[in-house]
Amino acid sequence: MHQDQHFTHDTQSLPIIKPHLHGAFPPNFLWGGASAANQCEGAWDEGGKGPSIQDVLPHGGLSPRSAAPTPDNLKLEGTDFYHRYPEDIALLAEMGFKVFRFSIAWSRIFPNGNETEPNEEGLAFYDRVLDELEKYGIEPLITISHYETPLYLAEQYNGWVSRDLIDFYERYCRVLFERYGHRVKYWLTFNEINSVLHLPFMSGGINTPKEQLSEQDLYQAIHHELVASARATRAARELAPHAQIGCMILAMPTYPLTPSPQDALAALHAEHANFAFGDVHVRGTYPGYFLRMLHEKGIKLNITERDREDLKNTVDFVSFSYYMSTCASSDPSRGESSEGNILGGVSNPTLTASEWGWQIDPVGLRIVLNQYWDRWQKPLFIVENGLGARDELVEADGEMTVIDDYRIDYLRAHLEQVREAIADGVHILGYTTWGCIDMVSASTAQMSKRYGFVYVDRHDDGSGSLSRYRKKSFDWYRRVIASNGAELENS
Ligand code: BG6
Numbered sequence: 001m002h003q004d005q006h007f008t009h010d011t012q013s014l015p016i017i018k019p020h021l022h023g024a025f026p027p028n029f030l031w032g033g034a035s036a037a038n039q040c041e042g043a044w045d046e047g048g049k050g051p052s053i054q055d056v057l058p059h060g061g062l063s064p065r066s067a068a069p070t071p072d073n074l075k076l077e078g079t080d081f082y083h084r085y086p087e088d089i090a091l092l093a094e095m096g097f098k099v100f101r102f103s104i105a106w107s108r109i110f111p112n113g114n115e116t117e118p119n120e121e122g123l124a125f126y127d128r129v130l131d132e133l134e135k136y137g138i139e140p141l142i143t144i145s146h147y148e149t150p151l152y153l154a155e156q157y158n159g160w161v162s163r164d165l166i167d168f169y170e171r172y173c174r175v176l177f178e179r180y181g182h183r184v185k186y187w188l189t190f191n192e193i194n195s196v197l198h199l200p201f202m203s204g205g206i207n208t209p210k211e212q213l214s215e216q217d218l219y220q221a222i223h224h225e226l227v228a229s230a231r232a233t234r235a236a237r238e239l240a241p242h243a244q245i246g247c248m249i250l251a252m253p254t255y256p257l258t259p260s261p262q263d264a265l266a267a268l269h270a271e272h273a274n275f276a277f278g279d280v281h282v283r284g285t286y287p288g289y290f291l292r293m294l295h296e297k298g299i300k301l302n303i304t305e306r307d308r309e310d311l312k313n314t315v316d317f318v319s320f321s322y323y324m325s326t327c328a329s330s331d332p333s334r335g336e337s338s339e340g341n342i343l344g345g346v347s348n349p350t351l352t353a354s355e356w357g358w359q360i361d362p363v364g365l366r367i368v369l370n371q372y373w374d375r376w377q378k379p380l381f382i383v384e385n386g387l388g389a390r391d392e393l394v395e396a397d398g399e400m401t402v403i404d405d406y407r408i409d410y411l412r413a414h415l416e417q418v419r420e421a422i423a424d425g426v427h428i429l430g431y432t433t434w435g436c437i438d439m440v441s442a443s444t445a446q447m448s449k450r451y452g453f454v455y456v457d458r459h460d461d462g463s464g465s466l467s468r469y470r471k472k473s474f475d476w477y478r479r480v481i482a483s484n485g486a487e488l489e490n491s
Helices: 081-094 120-135 151-157 164-180 193-197 200-204 215-239 261-283 288-297 305-310 362-376 405-423 472-482
Strands: 030-034 099-103 139-145 186-190 244-251 254-256 317-322 326-328 380-384 394-396 399-401 428-434 454-456 468-470
Touching: 030 139, 030 380, 081 120, 081 468, 099 428, 120 139, 120 164, 139 164, 151 164, 164 215, 186 215, 193 200, 193 215, 193 244, 193 261, 200 215, 215 244, 215 261, 215 305, 244 261, 254 261, 261 288, 261 317, 261 326, 261 362, 317 362, 362 380, 362 405, 399 468, 405 428, 405 472
Parallel strands: 030 099, 030 428, 099 139, 139 186, 186 244, 244 317, 254 326, 317 380, 380 428
Antiparallel strands: 394 399, 454 468
16 A cells, blocks of 8 residues: 655654555554563562562552562562563564563662662673664664662652652663663653652652652652653763653543533543643643642642753653543542552443453544644654453464454554544554563552463463463464554454
């Protein structure tokens, strides 16, 4: 099919968009998958790595931390990517991946987070991962901080509540840009930066228990993270001029539960809580609705002149995760659903949900893509999407596999909406499914909540051989990539 949508990856300047009315994916679309160090690497104390906050979250980010790492924490061994990365990357290459998103464990590079010199063994590990990706021509997409603040910074500094973390993080970023900047183009500063509103320990390394954390401290921590993210962008301009820096937002479109204006306003407030993070990253200043909210809560942020200057270092692109949408109601008796991906909300009666209560809404992805593009006019990157489900390993044609038609249906329905958004004229750089090789869940630390195209033989009780098996979706995704999305219908 003739491609009439031309984007360059020079995201400094706005692309000239000619919407593709046939809705085809652009020729340079980056297809791939995503992971996070703490959920797949394991080797939590090997290679000079210090403990991270994940090592004391044995039951996931939704549960309280433990005093110290405990053997029941599946993330300590993960799925052993630390030792098996050549085998894993070969599987990604077999699917035809164009891009692989992974995170660098901060405490592999700076074991406590506040050292002045990095840990060479940690840096060398990621050299080897990059070598392997290069071998197959797979573009790396690196998350600098994915829910893995060094534990020391949480315990000694109260995480991002402390202004000191800005300097520690900048030092860490500078080391990464100096070491890998010549071979890595796409970088994300903080995974789902807005999730700190709801999970201050997992997302922001804030040790004060959530119920005791003041809003003053929470918003000051958010400010520090935003300044740190902007400082990373500035450092990249200096040390890795070809790098493209993106922010990363947990996207969850919020619909009014009813057509009442009050519910529409409740939905707008919920959207604003998340938009604010993108607004600062893209525009370099705090939006008025955010300043009003702070004022009404009696919060006075310590924002220095230098902070204001730093924030002007805005991002090249906006990335986000998308799993579900939610609803908002002005009626407090409707209550908040306790289920879903980190952010709260009221259940939508028109949607079905996954076994973990995440409401499935492919059209919501098209809505988010249009909202973000209209709002920010920055290229977008969908860096997480997928279905967490229980899989059963079975034998078919002499091979062990998983017949995961439910996962294929979920991904196909979402990709069809991505294609619609492309036809709407939205500029999308690529799409990486979450957990392309099964890994430990972030919210519950279960192995049984699987997202991958590759099954990993490991179970909630820690048993299993860690062997890898291709699921039915493996070949489906391979065909989708090989046809640049044209195979969606026929598969
Ligand atoms: C995102 C996180 O919120 O959702 C990932 O960035 C996480 O780290 C993913 O794994 C899926 O969530 P869960 O809790 O099902 O693993």
